[in-house]
Amino acid sequence: MSTANADHDHPAHLAHHFDTVEQQFDSAKLGMWVFLATEILMFGGLFCAYAVYRGNHPEVFLYAHHFLDTFWGAFNTVVLLVSSFTMAWGVRAAQLGQKNILVLMLLLTFLGGVGFMVVKAVEYYGKWEHATFAGPWNNAFFNEDGQFVHPDKLEDTVAYGAKKMDKKAHAVAHVDEELGLHDTDAERLVEKETQEEHAEQHEAAEAQDAAVAAAPGPPLPTDHSDFKPAHNGPGGLSDMFMEDGAAPEAFVAAAAASAAGHTFVTWEDLDNRQKGLVSQFFQIYFMMTGLHGLHVLIGMGLIGWILFRAAMGAFSPAYFTPVDLVGLYWHLVDLIWIFLFPLLYLIH
């Protein structure tokens, strides 16, 4: 795009309030980046919810993430990365006025989006089949006031999770063996030992829970009136210092989980409070991937639109702003997935 050109005549796509094509292009791009910032902040809310639940209940996430299929997650990552590449190539083609390459690249990018969504649909279907779906209707882990809402589904789902975990454990052991990192048997032993440690901790934790949950009826009233007076109102500084460094349970458990190395946290390893929070992992998973999937769909719509315009010959080296902006949007969708993938599928 040349500025000189804009000075001499008035291109059709130059809006009246801009002086030059250059200024218009830069404004559009700046506006798009500002918009992308709002997208990042919006996803930031979900990442915050994720961080809070994972940070405070790491073993719950460690347990629950085994229900997700790393292979499909990685596959989708590759699909999105390749589609980002074709999009970037498309922008290049638009800059150079290579119309056919542009159309081809946009088509490939669009197909990448289709591929991503198909895999996502397969994954979602799997979640439905194994009762780990969004919402209260078909999630075996969903609980309210301390009661599982679908106790009948729980056994099958837990068994399914155990099976998946076992498969992964074998794969990991296999890799370790290949790399000569650990002796498999030794690893099994370590695993057992740490499980015993866990059991001890859980006994203590459960004893605590039992004391709290001893009341008949719903195990723990959520009514504020039942809070202990010390906890009613803001936790004063005195609270923090008087309770002589009693580390919160979550931290102890977190430390245990990280010390446990390759240990796969199993359903039995979780205490009763943690069991109640497994549902949260799936809800957060669905909120994050759902909102991301919605963005993929919007991106596909936009790509479809510029694909149509590109095929009609609307773009030239002097005017390719929409291609560039849609490209930025598509890359952002990719960027978010780059973070979602390790955070959801690769919890260690």
Added chain:
Amino acid sequence: MSVHFEHEHHVSPIWQLAAVLAVLLILTFITVAVTWIDLGGLNIWVALAVAVVKAAFVGLYFMHLRYDAPFNAVILIASLVFVSLFIGFSLIDTAAYQDQFEQPVISSDAAGG
């Protein structure tokens, strides 16, 4: 009229885009492979670091930030700073009050399976 930045739009050569794609794919493999090896508490940070590097490659080359008006990069970085501010404060606080926080606990008889 307005303040202008550099001009002549940068056109990325295909080899560069392809190289970036290759790097991204290799990093994806690394991030998966790292979960097979135990690094203790480091795993999450390795995963996040790899993700940040990948994001940087996408931002710098696919999104042209390296050749673009620097202010666009400022916007991106600012948004990340504010997200971390939000997550950071929320995380510090929720961790600090977690032990005072009473939630329903699954009753023992329902927790079988």
Added chain:
Amino acid sequence: MSVIPKPAVTDIFGKPVDEQKADNYLTHGRGILSWLLTLDHKRIGIMYMVLVLAAFFLGGVFAIVLRTELITPNETFFADATTNNDFYNQSFTLHGAVMVFMFIIPAIPAILGNFMLPLMLGAKDVAFPRLNLLSLYCYLAGSAFFLWVLGKGVLNILFPTLVGVWGGGGLDTGWTFYTPYSTDSTTAVTAATAGAFVLGFSSILTGVNFIASIHMLRPKGMGWFRMPLFLWALYATSIIQILATPVLAITLLLLIAERTLNVGIFDPALGGDPVLYQHFFWFYSHPAVYIMILPAMGVISEVISVFSRKHIFGYGFIAMSSLAIAILGFLVWGHHMFTSGQSALLSAVFSLITMTVAIPSAIKVFNWLTTMYRGSILLATPMLYAIGFIWLFTIGGLTGVFLGALSVDLHVHDTYFVVAHFHYVMVGSTLFAFLAGMHYWWPKMFGKTYSEKWAKIGFWLIFAGFNLTFFIQFVAGSQGMPRRYATYPDQFHIYHVISTLGSYVLTVGLFVALGVWIHSLIYGRQTPANPWGANALEWHTTSPPPHHNFNKTPPATDPYDYSHWTYDAELDGYVLNEDNEPEEAEAAHA
């Protein structure tokens, strides 16, 4: 300023403009579609004005309902306590939600900002006119949700059987939608949050537009530090709109998901964390308080300087303090959560940072006062409102320091002290600045004079009514009167009676102001291009401005240098000295 009105449209040199050429944005196109589909920022600003004022009226009706309920210590409207309390809960919720989301947040940026920003930049429009129109329709759509909530509530009261058909109406969660109550409430929380979500988009689009416009459309000669301070204020506001509003969007989405999908992130019955909701909500809503106040401060910076006929004092400090407030605004949200179970550690940190917000705020107040010092002050209506603003903002700001102090807040949290504090800031300051701006730019927007006498009467009624209503609430609050109750012990009766009477005076004052505007639109005389002798670029064109804003792009000069304008008694306005005819005007446009 209606001494010797001249009917003809005059240009900045006081010369009559040829009738044929006197095209203005109001007459440029005809028919309803020329308004509904317009991309002209001025028309969009005017449409915003109509809608936002309608929202203000609606919110005001609820305010009067609230104050009237509180005039007796017992149930006032309904004998049955449950009905009465539900009615009260819904009234204060809708008062808050409508006023915050539909009036205060859009008031100054969407009306005055939209209208003035391109003019002040010497530009023809905002950077993205179509997004601007979209933002108006987002506002309309979001408001429609609230009308739906309200309509449902009213119909449910009239025909109780309808509840079974379409579920609960109205809204009784408070404007903050705190969980877990908002996840259980049977009122139309989902529709209301969806409405606030859509209104958020309106706000975001305005912010995107303003940032891009200020970056890209500044004319030659207008460096960052040559911009009028109103633009700095709008820029800082836009930063907040961009960085905070999306978090509100995700918060409300999660709340909707909580109600429809039971995701259990916030609801303790499902294992969620209700305090986390408050973190989410206030990460937006505290900065949002600065979305309300920053543009107001921008208006005041313009008005104080013009009516003191003195260059603004400490330009750089005022500009930078806007940015400082915008950034610091993101670091203090936890001061809304001192009593909600937030950890002591963070409460202390947030309390400390809250104190620092007082610094940039005080910098502004001192600079305004210093600008006035030894100025040649003209107590015209806009200036009265601006001085009123300084008075009220000082009270509101200083009581904010009390509330930011952790130990004090624990005692007065959720009392009328808080109610009085935020009304002093949100109403006392933002509303007064909005009215200052409306009276200041009215001649530019419509090209009509208004009755200075009645406008001043309006000001005094509003000022007296406001202080009568809210000052006493500091006392009531410090005596322990909690907020959000329809009934109260007799000992608070006198406070509430005074407050309610004050609210009636305030209402009368607001209607006087409205009457002045309507009278002006019908009977007002043509104003000169620059009735106040200001020098920002919006005054360098005819009143009202032509469709393309400027017949000749004016050169950017120091907006606070008034020396080039001479008062013309015959015109009752200022004219630009001929020898200042800018040579580079054409060049700047090329």
